[in-house]
Amino acid sequence: MQRKQIGVFFGGQSPEHEVSVITGLQVVAALDPSQFDVTPVYVTKDGHWFIGNNLGDITRYADIPALLSKAREVALASGPGRTLALVERKSSFIGSSKEILLDVAFLAFHGGSGENGAVQGLCETLNVPFTGSGIAASALGMDKVLSKKMCQMVGVPVVDWLEVWEYEWRGREAAKLEEIESQIGFPAIVKPVRLGSSIGIARVVNQADLDNAIEEAFRYDASVMIEKCVPNLREINCSVLGDGSDCQVSVLEEPVSKEGILSFKDKYMRDGLSSKSGGSKSRGSKSRQGEGMASLDRLIPAPISQELGEEISKLARQIFKALNCSGVVRIDFLMDDALQKVWFNEINTIPGSFSFYLWQPTGLPFEALVQKLVELAISSYENRSGRVRSYDVNLLATRSKGGLKGGKS
Ligand SMILES: Nc1ncnc2c1ncn2[C@@H]1O[C@H](COP(=O)(O)OP(=O)(O)O)[C@@H](O)[C@H]1O
Ligand SMILES: [Mg+2]
Structure with missing residues (x-):
């Protein structure tokens, strides 16, 4: 197999910017260097895209202006074949800019346009394979009302x-x-x-x-x-990996909060964002740069009955299919512990740290997970692009005599 050029995209205009930097750099570290050439692409909070030697080092993100002073701003363009071109935006001579061609866009954004289908649409428009769900599933996943409506349509319980x-x-x-x-x-x-x-x-x-x-x-x-509000609340999350034709579920987790509602602080700031140790009861590899979502206090596997676990896994698969997701997602459920009843709460189509800590216990290490995501990106691209997209008829030529007025029926 030819070496693949992978761009890992992270940051972006979202409240979850910093968490996305952590997820992105975790992916950069996990992609096998014997198979992939990796280009980290950092998107600033005001929406500018950068490449550069230091962008793979999390410690540099403590001082963003200094980091960017040594980085190069790029624009995204369509490259030859099914590649994406990162074109340097130099202010000097036109035509002197260099480009980097990417075979796959690895999208590690959380929230905002990077997760809601907009960047996915940009990738489709530029004709490059990208990881994760497509435009529609991403948009549905970001909208808590629309995703609940989709769940209701397939009989998945949601709270009023x-x-x-x-x-x-x-x-x-x-x-x-x-x-x-x-x-x-x-x-x-x-x-x-x-x-x-x-x-x-x-x-x-x-x-x-x-x-x-x-x-x-x-x-x-x-x-x-x-x-x-669900009383006697416990929260149970399940990751799903695959695509419409074939998907599998991870072990379940129970995130733990002391304050009732899991706060931003619970989720990301347990021991500081760049902490190597995190506060997690389960542990990722020590070499990882910051733990992101893996720093949350959680119980893995979730201590619930086998029966309930099976029900949640079944619902998770059903939701993944109903939304037509692809790649890896995390689906979060609310549970009334007294009634032992669960409801779908929300889906994250680009989950923090790609939920690697839920796949490790199933025997799938992070390195294999990111490789699988690259393979799924390519197969869903092929599934999309094999279709007829335009007709080989030039209406403008055949209709030129009579004009096109009223030609649309
Ligand atoms: N219906 C509910 N009943 C009780 N607690 C809830 C309910 N919805 C959300 N919460 C609490 O609020 C947290 C955040 O809500 P959630 O819908 O997951 O939004 P976010 O996308 O910000 O994570 C949940 O993790 C849970 O602790
Ligand atoms: Mg949530």
């Missing part, structure tokens, strides 16, 4: 919710508060629909709290969802 758009709310606040109280009741959970990392999320117990939480959530998103 209401979505409120800002245009429905303004000027009708009192009536909306009444409506929410009568339909959802208290306690309730308020969340922005298309965000992550627990940002803008609140648990509310009365109308005054609810009012404040909705206003706060509108700072982040144009619609908010209000959900029934």
Whole structure:
């Protein structure tokens, strides 16, 4: 097999920027150098794309201006065949810029346009294989309302919710508060629909709290969802790997929080972002640069009954297929411990650290996981690109005499 040129893309315009840097650099370290040439591509918080020698070293990210002063800004373009070209944006002479050609875009973004289908669309437009889910699955996965609707369509249980758009709310606040109280009741959970990392999320117990939480959530998103709060809460997550034709599930994890709602701090800042040790009860390889999601306190495998474990694994597979996901995802469930009942909560189509710590116990090391993701990127590209995309007829030539008016039927 020919050596593959892999670009690992991370950072980007998202509240989860730093976590994505960690995930991206974990992937850079895990890609087998005997098979792949790896180019780290760092996207700044204001959306500029950079390459450079130091971008693979996490310690350099403590001082971003110094890092960027030695890096080179690139633009993305379509390369020959099915490659992506990173073209240096030099301010000097036109035509003097160098390019790097990539066979696969390894997308390690979390949140924002890197996970919501937008960058996936850019890759499709530029005709390059990319890791993870396609445009539609990425967009559905990022939207907590749409993903719940898809789950409901295939019979996966979700907690009762209401979505409120800002245009429905303004000027009708009192009536909306009444409506929410009568339909959802208290306690309730308020969340922005298309965000992550627990940002803008609140648990509310009365109308005054609810009012404040909705206003706060509108700072982040144009619609908010209000959900029934699950009592006796335990959270169980399951990773799924593969594509529509064949997928497998990981061991289950139970993330543990002391504060009720898993906070941004719980998720990422246990021992500082670049901590090598993390606070995890399970441990990744010591050579990894920062643990990202692996630093959360968690129990692996989740201490639940075999029966419930099997039910969750079955639901996870069903959801993966219903959304037509590809690559590796993490699906998060809410569980009422007293009732032993579970509901789908959310799906992460680019999970923190690619959930490697849930695959290691199944006998799949991180190095094999990233290789599998590259293979899946290529097979889903081939599955897409083998189709007819245009007809070999030039309408403009054949219709030139009569003009095209009314030609669209
Ligand atoms: N319906 C709910 N009932 C109880 N707790 C919830 C509910 N929804 C969310 N939470 C708590 O809030 C956290 C964050 O919510 P989640 O929907 O996972 O958003 P995010 O995308 O920010 O992770 C969850 O991990 C859980 O602790
Ligand atoms: Mg969550």
